[in-house]
Amino acid sequence: MKFPATNKCSESAYAMQMKFFGKSRGADRTAIRKKRIKVKLHSFSFRARTFHRRFKFTSSILKNMRAPLLVFNDKGIYCEQADVYLDPWKPVTNAIITHGHADHSRYGHRNYVTHHTNVPIIRHRLGEISVTGKDWNETFTVNGVKFSLHPAGHIIGSAQVRVEYKGEVWVFTGDYKTEDDGIAVPYEVVKCDTFITECTFGLPAFNWLPQSEVFADINNWWTENQAEGKTSVLFGYSLGKAQRLLKHIDPAIGRIYTHGAIENMTEVIRPMVDLPPTIRVTRETKKEDLAGSIVLAPPSAHGSVWLRKMTPFVTGVASGWMAFRGARARRAVDRGFVLSDHCDWYGLLNSIKATGAERIIATHGYSDIFARYLRELGYDARTAQTQYEGETAELEQINPEDEVA
Amino acid sequence: MKDFAQLIKTLDSSNKTSVKVDALTDYFRKASDTDKVWTIALLSHRRPPRPVNTTLLRLWANELANIPMWLFEESYHIVGDLAETIALVIPTTSDQTDKSLTEFLQEIILLKKKTDAEKHDYLHENWLALNYYERLVFTKLITGSFRIGVSQKLMTRALSKAVDVAEDLLAHKLMGNWDPETVTFDALVLTESETDQRSRPYPFYLAYALEGEVAALGNPEDWSIEHKWDGIRAQIIVRNNELYVWSRGEELVTDKYPEFNAFIGIVPNGTVIDGEILPFPEGQIGTFNDLQTRIGRKTISAALLQKTPVIVKAYDLLEWEGKDIRNLPYEMRRNLLEQLIESKLAENLPLHLSERVQLSSWEDVATERMRARELHSEGLMLKRNASPYLVGRKKGDWWKWKIEPLTIDAVLTYAMRGHGRRSNLFTDYTFALWQEDENGERELVTFAKAYSGLTDAEFRKVDDWIKKNTLERFGPVRSVTPVLVFEIGFEGIAFSKRHKSGIATRFPRILRWRHDKKIDEANTLDDLKNMIPT
Numbered sequence: 041m042k043f044p045a046t047n048k049c050s051e052s053a054y055a056m057q058m059k060f061f062g063k064s065r066g067a068d069r070t071a072i073r074k075k076r077i078k079v080k081l082h083s084f085s086f087r088a089r090t091f092h093r094r095f096k097f098t099s100s101i102l103k104n105m106r107a108p109l110l111v112f113n114d115k116g117i118y119c120e121q122a123d124v125y126l127d128p129w130k131p132v133t134n135a136i137i138t139h140g141h142a143d144h145s146r147y148g149h150r151n152y153v154t155h156h157t158n159v160p161i162i163r164h165r166l167g168e169i170s171v172t173g174k175d176w177n178e179t180f181t182v183n184g185v186k187f188s189l190h191p192a193g194h195i196i197g198s199a200q201v202r203v204e205y206k207g208e209v210w211v212f213t214g215d216y217k218t219e220d221d222g223i224a225v226p227y228e229v230v231k232c233d234t235f236i237t238e239c240t241f242g243l244p245a246f247n248w249l250p251q252s253e254v255f256a257d258i259n260n261w262w263t264e265n266q267a268e269g270k271t272s273v274l275f276g277y278s279l280g281k282a283q284r285l286l287k288h289i290d291p292a293i294g295r296i297y298t299h300g301a302i303e304n305m306t307e308v309i310r311p312m313v314d315l316p317p318t319i320r321v322t323r324e325t326k327k328e329d330l331a332g333s334i335v336l337a338p339p340s341a342h343g344s345v346w347l348r349k350m351t352p353f354v355t356g357v358a359s360g361w362m363a364f365r366g367a368r369a370r371r372a373v374d375r376g377f378v379l380s381d382h383c384d385w386y387g388l389l390n391s392i393k394a395t396g397a398e399r400i401i402a403t404h405g406y407s408d409i410f411a412r413y414l415r416e417l418g419y420d421a422r423t424a425q426t427q428y429e430g431e432t433a434e435l436e437q438i439n440p441e442d443e444v445a
Numbered sequence: 446m447k448d449f450a451q452l453i454k455t456l457d458s459s460n461k462t463s464v465k466v467d468a469l470t471d472y473f474r475k476a477s478d479t480d481k482v483w484t485i486a487l488l489s490h491r492r493p494p495r496p497v498n499t500t501l502l503r504l505w506a507n508e509l510a511n512i513p514m515w516l517f518e519e520s521y522h523i524v525g526d527l528a529e530t531i532a533l534v535i536p537t538t539s540d541q542t543d544k545s546l547t548e549f550l551q552e553i554i555l556l557k558k559k560t561d562a563e564k565h566d567y568l569h570e571n572w573l574a575l576n577y578y579e580r581l582v583f584t585k586l587i588t589g590s591f592r593i594g595v596s597q598k599l600m601t602r603a604l605s606k607a608v609d610v611a612e613d614l615l616a617h618k619l620m621g622n623w624d625p626e627t628v629t630f631d632a633l634v635l636t637e638s639e640t641d642q643r644s645r646p647y648p649f650y651l652a653y654a655l656e657g658e659v660a661a662l663g664n665p666e667d668w669s670i671e672h673k674w675d676g677i678r679a680q681i682i683v684r685n686n687e688l689y690v691w692s693r694g695e696e697l698v699t700d701k702y703p704e705f706n707a708f709i710g711i712v713p714n715g716t717v718i719d720g721e722i723l724p725f726p727e728g729q730i731g732t733f734n735d736l737q738t739r740i741g742r743k744t745i746s747a748a749l750l751q752k753t754p755v756i757v758k759a760y761d762l763l764e765w766e767g768k769d770i771r772n773l774p775y776e777m778r779r780n781l782l783e784q785l786i787e788s789k790l791a792e793n794l795p796l797h798l799s800e801r802v803q804l805s806s807w808e809d810v811a812t813e814r815m816r817a818r819e820l821h822s823e824g825l826m827l828k829r830n831a832s833p834y835l836v837g838r839k840k841g842d843w844w845k846w847k848i849e850p851l852t853i854d855a856v857l858t859y860a861m862r863g864h865g866r867r868s869n870l871f872t873d874y875t876f877a878l879w880q881e882d883e884n885g886e887r888e889l890v891t892f893a894k895a896y897s898g899l900t901d902a903e904f905r906k907v908d909d910w911i912k913k914n915t916l917e918r919f920g921p922v923r924s925v926t927p928v929l930v931f932e933i934g935f936e937g938i939a940f941s942k943r944h945k946s947g948i949a950t951r952f953p954r955i956l957r958w959r960h961d962k963k964i965d966e967a968n969t970l971d972d973l974k975n976m977i978p979t
Contacts, residue, residue: 244512245520245533363533365457366525366868369594370901374459409519416513 109185109203109210110236112424117212117236119203122182125149126201126212129427136187138214139198140165140279143429153180155189157312158197161279164308176225192216193227194381195280196309202230211395212236215428217380218387219251221284223313227391235397238428240382241360242402242410248360248384254377255288261356261375262293266332271353275373278302278338280381281358283309285336291316297330299337299346325349342373360384392419404428448476449484449546450579456595465595469603478630479547485633486625488600490695492589496556497564499527499588505565506584509572510534522921525868528584532577540574553586554626598837608634613648613836621645622697646680646691647717647763647771648836652826652843659827659846660807667830669775670802670810672822673845674758675733675937675951676723677740681705681757683712684767690722702755703745704795711790715767718782719834720759720799726752730821733951734939759786760799760826763834771834775842778834817848818978823936824848850934851950851976853878853968854959856889857929860911861922863896871911871923872896872904874955876933878946879969889927890970892946893935898955907958930962931955938977948973 111118116128116135125132131148138144138154140161145154147166154162156173163169174180176199179188184206189199194215203210211232220226258274265272276282278301286296286306296318298306303320319325321335330350341347342355355373360380362368368376383391392400392414400421402411407423414421455468473481486492497505507517517534524530544552549571556564568587575583585591601619605612615634622644623633662668678693688709690699699705702722712718724731724739735753739745762782763771770778779801785791786798804810814825824847832842855876863872873896877889899907907929914926934956941949948970 243520243523244510244516245524245530247533247536364524364868365529366864368458369460370867370870372460374461374464376458406519406523409516413513413516 109205109208109234110212112426117426119185119205121205122185122187124182124185124187126203127214127428134182136189136201137162138192138201138212139195141195141215141277143427144214153187155197155199158199160308160311161197161305164305165279190230191225191228193218193220193224196224196283196312198224200228200230202232208233210234210236211397213238213391215240215382216391217383218391219248221251221381222287223284229391229394232395232397234399234401235392235395236401236403236424237388237392238382239388239402239405239407239410241380241384242388242406244385246360246363246380246384247386248378248380251288251379254358254379258285258288258356258358258377259290259293261354261377262289262334265354266294269331269352271330271332271350272334273337273341273347273350273353273355274334275337275339275342275355275357276359276379278305281379282306282336282338283313283315284379284381285358286315286318287313289316289334293334295319295329295333297321297325297333297335299335299341301338302336321346321349327351342371446542446544446546446549446575446579446583448472449480450576450582452484453582453593454578456593462599465599466603466606469595469600470606473604473607477545477547480545482625482628482630482633483546483550485600485604485619487586487591488595489597489619490591491623491625492591493550493554493586494557495587495589496553496559497568497587501561501564502527502531502568502584502587505568506531506535506572509536509569522862523869525862525864528581528588528590531572531584532581535572535580537576537580538573542571542574549583549586550625604634610634616648616836617645620648620695621691643684643687644682644689644697646682646689646695647719647769647834649678649680649693649719650835650843651838652828652845653838653840655827655844655846659810662807662827662844665804665807665810669779669828669830670804670813671760671799671826671828672802672817672820673824673826673847674721674723674730674799675821675823676721676736676755676758679720679722679757680763681708681718681720681759682764683708683716684714686710686714701739701742701745703750704755705757707794708796711794712785712796713766715764716785717762717764718757718759718796719761719763720757722755723758725754725756725795730758732821732937732939734937734941734949754795756795756797758797758799761834774831774833775828776830814846814848818937821937847936850936850956851938852932852934852956853973853976854930854962854966855892855933856927856964856967857907857925857931858889858891858927859922859924860907867904870904871908872899874907874931876931876953877927878973879967880971881969890946892944892948892970892973893933893950893953895931895933895953895955898934899958903958927964930959930964930967932957932959938973940977946970946973948977 107120109119109121111120115125115130115132117126124134124136126136127138127144128135128149129146133150135149135151136153137158140158145162145166150170152162152169152171153174154171156175159171159173162171174189176191177188179186186204188202190202192198192200192214194217198214198216200214200216201212209232211230213236215238216227218227262272274285276285282302283306289296296316298318298320300320303318306315306318327349335350339357347353356375356377357371357373358377358379360378360382362376362378398420400411400414400419402421402423403426411421411423452468452472456465459465472484476484503517507514510517512534520534521527521530524533556567571583572580601616602612605615618634680691682689686709688699688705689697690702690705692698724735726735731753738749738753739755759782762778765781783798786796802813804813810825817824824845827844827846829842855878857874858877859875860871861873862868863870873894875891875894877891879887880890881887910929911923911925914928916924916926933953935950935953937951939949940947943949
C-alpha cells in the first residue's frame with residue numbers, strides 16, 4: 041500500500057478541520073495545549089522504535105506513555121487530536137463512517153465522511169445529512185492527523201479507516217471479510233502499528249467454505265423446492281447480504297422476488313453493481329407467480345403475516361451463525377446456509393498477521409477469548425467495549441432498519 | 446457412512462416432521478440390512494459403549510485443531526455440543542472414506558479394548574478422512590450422545606412405511622433387549638420368534654395434560670380417578686420364572702430393585718404389570734427425594750434396602766396368563782389386576798394397588814386433587830373406563846391433572862450457556878433467596894437451578910442482559926448483578942443435606958419474569974422452608 045508522503049493540502053490544520061467537519065474549537069484548544077508534550081514524547085519513542093526488535097519492551101512503555109491516537113469513549117472511537125469519531129454510536133460533530141449498517145452509521149451526527157459508494161446508501165437510510173464522499177486511499181488531514189479509507193470487503197462501500205499521526209499508524213476495520221464476494225471492492229491489507237479489529241466470528245469453530253460451494257447449495261435448494269412447486273424464501277440483511285445473494289443466485293432457475301426493504305436498498309445499489317432483475321412483492325403479486333420462485337426477505341419477515349402469500353414455502357437463512365446446529369434449530373428455518381460477510385477464524389488471524397501490527401484491539405464479537413489467544417501468540421492485544429453488533433441482528437434480533445418498509 | 450451422514454444432515458436441517466419421515470423412509474428403503482439395524486438401534490438409544498473418554502477425545506481432537514486447550518474449552522461452551530465442537534475445529538482435508546456405517550460401528554466396538562496409542566491413531570486417521578458432517582456423526586457415535594431431534598416414534602413411523610408393517614406392532618418388536626451386532630434386520634423387523642419375546646415389554650401408553658375444563662370430560666362415572674404417583678414408571682414382567690423390570694426410558698433396571706425378585710413363583714408366569722416404583726420408608730410412601738438415593742446406584746447395600754425399600758404401585762395389567770390384554774377395556778384389566786393384588790398370594794409382596802377413588806361429581810374430584818400434596822402424589826390421573834391400552838402419547842382416554850406448582854420469587858445470580866438449540870445463549874440459570882443472619886444482615890443463598898419456562902424472545906432478552914451485567918466469570922459460569930426477579934415453580938420440596946440451602950426442590954422451572962419486582966421483594970429461605978410439609 042502506498043500513501044501520499046505529504047499532506048495534499050497546504051491549508052492549516054484548523055482550516056482543514058473547518059472544511060471537512062465544520063467548527064469544533066474546544067477540542068482544538070485542548071489539542072494545542074497537549075501538543076508540546078506529545079511531540080516530545082513522540083520523537084523519543086520514534087527513535088526507540090527503530091530498534092524495536094531489541095527494545096520492544098522499552099518501546100511499548102514509551103508508546104503507552106503517550107496518549108493513544110484513538111480512544112474508546114462513551115460516544116465511539118475518538119481521535120482527540122483531530123476531534124473526529126469513527127463509527128460513533130452517539131451524536132457527534134465529526135464522524136467517519138466505515139459502512140452503511142445501522143450499528144455503524146447512526147443518526148444525528150453533524151458531519152459524515154465515508155467512501156463515496158456508501159454515500160447513496162447512508163443517504164437512503166438516514167435522509168438528508170451532511171456527508172462527504174472520499175475515494176479509496178485519498179488522504180485528508182485534520183489538525184496534522186492523516187485519514188484515509190481502504191476497502192474492507194464487508195459490503196459495498198465498506199471501508200477500513202487508516203489514521204496516521206507523526207509516523208504512527210492505526211487502522212480501524214469496521215466490519216470486514218477477506219473473501220472477494222464479487223460486489224464489494226476486496227479487502228486490502230493496510231500496514232499499521234495498532235489494528236482495531238472486529239472479531240464477530242473469532243472462534244476456531246468458524247471456518248467458511250468458498251462462496252462458490254455455498255451458492256451451488258443455494259441454487260440446488262431453489263431448484264429442488266421449485267420441482268415441488270414451493271416458493272423458496274431466503275432471509276438475509278437488506279443491505280449487503282441481499283445483494284450478494286442476488287449477485288450469485290442463478291436467475292435462469294426462475295423469477296427473483298424481493299421484500300420492499302430489500303428492493304428499496306437494491307435500487308440504490310443497482311447503479312453501482314450489475315445485478316439480475318428483481319420483482320417487488322406487492323399486494324397485487326399473484327400467488328401462482330410466486331410458486332417456484334425465490335423470494336429474498338429481511339430476517340424480520342420470518343414468521344410474519346407477509347409470508348402467508350408465499351404458501352407453500354420453504355425457508356432458508358444465509359448467515360455465519362448457521363455454522364452452529366443450535367442456532368439453526370433456534371431460528372426455526374428449514375435450511376441454514378453458512379454465508380457471512382465477516383472474517384472467519386483464519387481470515388482474522390491472517391489479516392492481523394499481514395498488517396504487521398504489534399498492538400491489537402479486539403472489538404465486537406468473542407473479543408475476550410480472541411484477545412487472550414492473540415496475547416498467547418505474542419501480540420499486545422486487548423479488548424474494547426463498543427456498541428457494534430456484528431452479525432447478531434441477523435440471528436437473534438429484529439433489525440430496526442428492516443422494520444420500516 | 447456417507448448415506449447415513451446425509452440422512453442426519455437432512456433430519457437436522459428441517460423442522461418439519463413430514464420432511465424427516467420422508468428422509469428416513471427413503472433411507473430405510475435404500476440402506477443395507479446391517480446399516481438399517483444400526484440406524485434403528487441408534488435412533489432408539491441403543492449405542493455401543495463409549496470406547497474413549499471425553500477427556501482424551503478433547504485432547505486428541507485438539508491436536509489436530511492446533512489450538513490451546515483452553516480455547517477448545519471456550520469454543521465448546523459456546524457451541525454447546527462436544528461432537529459438534531470437535532467436528533468444527535478439525536480441518537477438513539481432501540481425504541475420503543467409503544466405509545459403511547456398520548463398518549464404523551464394528552470398529553468402534555472393537556476400539557474399546559485397544560491401547561490408548563491405537564485409539565489415538567484410529568481417531569486421527571478417521572477424523573481427517575471425513576467431511577464436516579461425517580466427522581460430526583462419527584464423533585457422535587464415539588461420544589454416544591445421539592440426540593438429533595428424531596423421536597423413536599418418528600423413526601418407527603418411517604420404518605413402518607418402508608417395510609409395510611403396522612406401526613404399533615413395529616413399536617412392540619423394537620422394544621426390549623436386542624443386540625444390533627447380532628440381530629438381523631429380518632429377525633428384528635420382519636419375522637417373529639418366541640424366545641426373543643420373553644423379556645420384551647409393551648410400549649408405554651402416555652397421558653396428555655388435561656386441557657380446558659374437567660367437566661368437559663362428560664359423566665364422572667365413566668372415568669377412573671387415581672392419584673398420580675411421583676416415582677419411576679415401570680413395567681414388571683414375570684415370564685418363564687424370570688423377572689424383568691423396565692423403566693419408561695426402556696432401560697432394564699431389574700438389578701436395581703431386588704425387592705421384586707419375590708414376585709417369581711408367586712405372581713403367575715405370563716403377567717405384565719404397569720405401575721409406579723415408589724420409595725416406601727417406614728411403611729409410608731416417601732418423596733421423590735427418597736427415591737433419588739436408589740436411582741443410579743449400581744450395587745444396593747442391605748442398609749439402603751432396609752432404609753429406603755421400594756414398592757410398585759400398580760395401576761394396569763397388560764398381559765395375563767400369557768395373553769396380551771391391552772385391547773380389553775381399562776375397567777376389565779383393572780378387575781383382573783385387583784383380583785391378583787387382593788389375593789392371598791400377593792399379601793406380602795411389595796405390590797400395592799393404585800386405588801381408584803370413587804367420586805360422583807367433578808367438584809369432588811377437584812377436592813380430591815387438593816389432597817395430592819399430603820399424599821405425596823403429583824395430582825390425579827383420569828382414565829376412561831372403556832379405554833384400551835394404547836401405544837405412546839395419545840389424546841382422549843387418559844389425562845393427567847396435576848396440582849398447581851408451589852411458587853416462590855427468586856433472584857437470578859448465576860448463568861451458563863445452554864445446549865442444543867439454546868447453545869450460545871445464556872439460558873441455564875441459578876436462583877437465590879434471601880437469608881438473614883444474627884446481625885440482621887441479608888445475603889442471597891442459592892436454592893435452585895432452572896432451565897426452562899421462558900419464551901425464546903424472553904431468553905434472548907435475558908441473555909443480552911446477562912452479557913451486559915456480568916460480574917465475574919468462572920469458566921463457563923457467569924455471576925451477574927442481582928437485579929432480575931423470577932417466579933420459580935416446583936412440584937415438591939424436602940430437606941436435603943446435599944444442597945447449600947438445605948432444601949431440595951423437585952423440577953424447578955421459571956414460571957414468569959417478575960418485571961414488577963425489585964430484588965428486595967424476593968422471598969426468603971424461611972418462606973421456602975415454611976412450604977415443607979411437616
